[in-house]
Amino acid sequence: MSSIIIDRRRNSKGKSTVNRERFMRRYRRQIQKAVNDAVNSRSITDTDSGEEITISRKSLSEPFFHHGEGGDRDQTHPGNKEFVTGDRFPKPKGGKGKGKGGGGGDASDSGEGLDDFAFQINRDEFLEYLFDDLELPNMVRKELKESSEFAFRRGGFTSAGAPDRLNVIRSLRGAHARRIALSGKDRKEIRALKRELREMEVSPDDTNEARAEEIKLRIKELNEKIKRLPFIDDFDLKFNNLIKVPLPSSSAVMFCVMDVSGSMTRDIKDMAKRFFFLLYMFLQRNYEKVEVVFIRHHAEAKECDEHDFFYARETGGTVVSSALTLARDIIDERYDPKKYNIYVAQASDGDNWEADSPKCSKVISEDMMKNLAYYAYVEITDRHHQNLWHEYKKLEQAHPDHFAMSHIKGPTDIYPVFRELFEKKEAMA
Amino acid sequence: MTKSAKAPLFTGSEWNFGLIESIDHEIARIAKEFGLDTYPNQIEVISSEQMLDAYASVGMPLMYNHWSFGKQFLANQGNYQRGQMGLAYEIVINSNPCISYLMEENSMTMQTLVIAHACYGHNSFFKGNYLFRAWTDADSIIDYLMFAKNYIAQCEEKYGIDAVEEILDAAHSLQSQGVNRYKRPVPLSADEEKHRQKEREEYIQRTLNDIWTTIPQKFRKEEKVEARFPADPEENILYFIEKHAPLLDTWQRELIRIVRKMAQYFYPQKQTKVMNEGWATFWHYTLMHELHDRGIITDGSMLEFLQSHTNVVFQPEFDDPRYSGLNPYTLGFNIFTDIKRICLDPTDEDKRWFPDFAGNQNWGEVLDYAMRNFKDESFILQYLSPKVMRDMRLFTIVSEEANNYLEVGAIHNDEGFRQLRQNLAAQYNLGNLEPNIQVYSVDAKGDRSMTLRHYRHKNCPLDNGSTNEILGHIQSLWGFDVRLESVDGEQVLETYSTSAKGGDSEAA
Numbered sequence: 001m002s003s004i005i006i007d008r009r010r011n012s013k014g015k016s017t018v019n020r021e022r023f024m025r026r027y028r029r030q031i032q033k034a035v036n037d038a039v040n041s042r043s044i045t046d047t048d049s050g051e052e053i054t055i056s057r058k059s060l061s062e063p064f065f066h067h068g069e070g071g072d073r074d075q076t077h078p079g080n081k082e083f084v085t086g087d088r089f090p091k092p093k094g095g096k097g098k099g100k101g102g103g104g105g106d107a108s109d110s111g112e113g114l115d116d117f118a119f120q121i122n123r124d125e126f127l128e129y130l131f132d133d134l135e136l137p138n139m140v141r142k143e144l145k146e147s148s149e150f151a152f153r154r155g156g157f158t159s160a161g162a163p164d165r166l167n168v169i170r171s172l173r174g175a176h177a178r179r180i181a182l183s184g185k186d187r188k189e190i191r192a193l194k195r196e197l198r199e200m201e202v203s204p205d206d207t208n209e210a211r212a213e214e215i216k217l218r219i220k221e222l223n224e225k226i227k228r229l230p231f232i233d234d235f236d237l238k239f240n241n242l243i244k245v246p247l248p249s250s251s252a253v254m255f256c257v258m259d260v261s262g263s264m265t266r267d268i269k270d271m272a273k274r275f276f277f278l279l280y281m282f283l284q285r286n287y288e289k290v291e292v293v294f295i296r297h298h299a300e301a302k303e304c305d306e307h308d309f310f311y312a313r314e315t316g317g318t319v320v321s322s323a324l325t326l327a328r329d330i331i332d333e334r335y336d337p338k339k340y341n342i343y344v345a346q347a348s349d350g351d352n353w354e355a356d357s358p359k360c361s362k363v364i365s366e367d368m369m370k371n372l373a374y375y376a377y378v379e380i381t382d383r384h385h386q387n388l389w390h391e392y393k394k395l396e397q398a399h400p401d402h403f404a405m406s407h408i409k410g411p412t413d414i415y416p417v418f419r420e421l422f423e424k425k426e427a428m429a
Numbered sequence: 430m431t432k433s434a435k436a437p438l439f440t441g442s443e444w445n446f447g448l449i450e451s452i453d454h455e456i457a458r459i460a461k462e463f464g465l466d467t468y469p470n471q472i473e474v475i476s477s478e479q480m481l482d483a484y485a486s487v488g489m490p491l492m493y494n495h496w497s498f499g500k501q502f503l504a505n506q507g508n509y510q511r512g513q514m515g516l517a518y519e520i521v522i523n524s525n526p527c528i529s530y531l532m533e534e535n536s537m538t539m540q541t542l543v544i545a546h547a548c549y550g551h552n553s554f555f556k557g558n559y560l561f562r563a564w565t566d567a568d569s570i571i572d573y574l575m576f577a578k579n580y581i582a583q584c585e586e587k588y589g590i591d592a593v594e595e596i597l598d599a600a601h602s603l604q605s606q607g608v609n610r611y612k613r614p615v616p617l618s619a620d621e622e623k624h625r626q627k628e629r630e631e632y633i634q635r636t637l638n639d640i641w642t643t644i645p646q647k648f649r650k651e652e653k654v655e656a657r658f659p660a661d662p663e664e665n666i667l668y669f670i671e672k673h674a675p676l677l678d679t680w681q682r683e684l685i686r687i688v689r690k691m692a693q694y695f696y697p698q699k700q701t702k703v704m705n706e707g708w709a710t711f712w713h714y715t716l717m718h719e720l721h722d723r724g725i726i727t728d729g730s731m732l733e734f735l736q737s738h739t740n741v742v743f744q745p746e747f748d749d750p751r752y753s754g755l756n757p758y759t760l761g762f763n764i765f766t767d768i769k770r771i772c773l774d775p776t777d778e779d780k781r782w783f784p785d786f787a788g789n790q791n792w793g794e795v796l797d798y799a800m801r802n803f804k805d806e807s808f809i810l811q812y813l814s815p816k817v818m819r820d821m822r823l824f825t826i827v828s829e830e831a832n833n834y835l836e837v838g839a840i841h842n843d844e845g846f847r848q849l850r851q852n853l854a855a856q857y858n859l860g861n862l863e864p865n866i867q868v869y870s871v872d873a874k875g876d877r878s879m880t881l882r883h884y885r886h887k888n889c890p891l892d893n894g895s896t897n898e899i900l901g902h903i904q905s906l907w908g909f910d911v912r913l914e915s916v917d918g919e920q921v922l923e924t925y926s927t928s929a930k931g932g933d934s935e936a937a
Contacts, residue, residue: 003471005450006473070830072887
């Protein structure tokens with residue numbers, strides 16, 4: 001009786017994957033909540049790491065019948081040093097003491113420990129939970145209607161085509177089939193003749209030499225006939241067929257527009273940054289390529305890099321339209337709306353030069369809206385709304401599907417507002 | 430066999446399959462000389478990730494899917510990655526052939542140790558011990574698991590994951606109440622399961638109706654015959670629900686049955702922790718020494734082995750911060766080792782205590798008998814010797830609810846030995862450890878509510894939080910209200926109930 005030794009290391013390691021998914025599925029709500037909480041505390045530039053999720057252990061208990069505290073218990077322990085029978089001690093307080101307390105030796109592992117259950121999820125899962133139920137506004141329409149690029153995809157075979165698209169396997173298979181089909185009758189005859197010949201050989205006594213010779217000749221003749229069949233015919237040639245399919249635009253560009261005038265404090269900028277960050281992650285998940293254009297403005301607008309965008313401080317008045325016209329010009333110049341899904345996210349504390357707001361509204365609705373997939377405006381302030389907000393309200397009514405605005409008061413609002421802006425709108429159908 | 434004529438089989442720490450095969454061969458030969466009777470071995474080398482997987486599915490090579498295994502996996506994975514938990518060197522499954530997992534990270538010495546421990550120690554225990562023989566069918570467990578996994582997967586497809594999960598959650602919470610402690614069960618058999626499952630479906634539905642047709646015959650005046658149902662309290666709650674719950678579909682009953690069968694399969698392991706580990710540890714110790722004596726393994730390996738053996742049988746004392754109860758490896762190993770000593774070299778004390786076998790030079794036979802015919806409780810009661818009690822310096826702490834102090838009970842002296850041994854044995858009696866809860870009655874003619882009774886042992890109450898939660902689970906299976914009375918004798922001390930109405934009775 002010898003043992004069997006098996007190397008299982010090559011077997012899949014993922015045996016627990018399904019169970020892990022079951023677990024995640026069951027606690028979806030809690031995980032989602034933990035993810036939402038995590039967003040606000042997480043470093044903004046950190047898009048690659050997963051997240052540690054913590055769920056209260058209470059909600060995932062697997063109860064079983066067990067004793068509670070109380071009752072009479074004897075517990076036997078090792079390592080006695082100086083105790084003798086009859087020694088007495090006060091009961092430890094709380095009764096849960098594991099040691100010599102007879103109290104709760106077996107109750108302590110009851111799964112009711114109050115510490116939380118923590119585990120890791122990876123980046124993709126993090127994003128999935130983060131953006132669960134969110135949809136990219138107006139993306140579908142963009143893909144189907146306006147795509148101007150085409151790609152060739154393989155689609156079946158044709159019998160005519162350029163030589164470089166010749167499909168050798170198909171062609172030879174066709175030729176082979178044709179040869180089988182055309183030579184069938186002859187080969188059948190050959191088989192019959194050969195059988196006759198073999199029979200003659202088995203019983204050489206009554207062999208008819210003449211007949212044998214005749215058969216051999218006939219076989220040779222037939223074989224030659226078969227050989228004359230062309231190995232490959234025009235008729236056999238098969239070519240890979242290419243069909244033209246419209247290529248949905250898979251790139252997006254996101255314009256981050258932010259007021260950097262003196263009234264924007266560091267806190268407000270941080271909040272704006274978080275909002276932009278969420279949008280960026282969201283777009284990244286939906287498009288192959290996402291470009292980002294940063295436009296900061298006070299009385300005049302400038303395109304800048306990320307660092308300047310968030311950290312440079314300048315003073316001056318506030319003319320929002322300057323940024324919008326700049327964005328418009330950049331779109332005209334660099335981003336063909338047919339190739340890009342264009343998103344604009346604007347963050348501001350709501351300050352604007354009084355007479356400028358109508359102008360903003362005009363630039364957006366007349367020049368930009370037709371090219372945009374979405375325009376999101378967040379106002380980060382705890383004061384009353386000013387003219388820009390009221391002006392934008394009108395825009396929102398005019399373009400309910402492409403324009404959204406929301407109000408953020410504090411850091412905890414950011415994610416809810418983001419969700420609100422991009423929530424799946426079921427009623428839209 | 431000439432001693433030390435052999436060159437050692439290996440000198441380095443790297444293992445390979447050839448080495449494992451030859452060392453297994455050597456161990457098998459020595460084990461045979463010692464008379465160990467084992468199932469054939471199937472040794473599987475796995476990686477640490479796979480070990481984590483195996484941990485999560487209660488060590489079984491295949492298991493149905495359930496979120497709790499995923500939770501287990503995440504917890505282990507986290508602990509392992511943070512370095513808070515080492516992995517076991519091996520897992521061994523009570524099956525025929527006996528499957529053992531070896532971790533690829535182990536050194537050759539460790540692989541040798543593990544083979545001796547699992548493939549010959551545990552393996553022979555599984556094959557020999559009466560509980561395993563009576564309760565489990567090593568031949569068909571893998572087939573049964575396959576059946577269970579497929580069946581549950583089909584149910585998930587048919588009725589949805591949530592519906593299946595609900596039943597499994599509820600059934601899992603009653604696992605400890607899913608075994609017959611006293612009645613001898615019919616061993617598992619996968620073929621029959623599959624074959625008879627259809628039949629059973631129909632049969633169950635029929636017998637069910639028999640019970641419930643006696644319910645509300647309109648206004649028929651019957652003299653009150655207090656025929657209680659069930660006639661005798663039923664200890665196997667899962668079984669009772671499977672057979673008698675009025676509203677369950679047949680597939681739901683089948684799921685309960687699967688959980689019940691799994692609980693039954695694991696039940697002997699719960700009852701023989703000390704013996705099983707002690708036996709395996711005793712044998713790896715013996716076999717390793719034998720290998721060394723015969724020159725098959727080197728002094729270096731022996732040192733490595735002894736270090737890890739010492740860790741395995743390390744018993745922190747009660748006042749050590751690492752203390753978390755008695756180490757079953759230590760206790761079991763000490764008892765088995767001492768049996769051998771009593772056989773070979775008995776003292777006068779041993780002769781008084783163990784007249785049956787003290788001085789019986791055939792220690793292998795004595796050990797074999799002990800392994801086959803006992804479970805932890807009876808094994809300790811029978812074989813725990815004064816020397817072991819003295820060496821481990823065992824003592825009992827008595828805690829009574831009425832007193833505000835703890836008292837030292839029996840200790841390791843002549844007056845205390847017998848009492849101490851009884852105390853320790855009782856500590857391994859599952860009947861004492863797990864609450865004794867039985868189905869007491871079902872109000873078949875009324876609201877169909879079910880009453881469970883918890884028979885208190887030493888006045889120990891139930892844990893409130895979990896008890897209420899489980900009642901919720903039972904209610905979801907039973908379909909009607911469930912009450913649980915915690916009783917001492919006939920006196921009801923506490924009542925739990927799923928209905929608000931039932932809650933009042935606590936005051937009554």
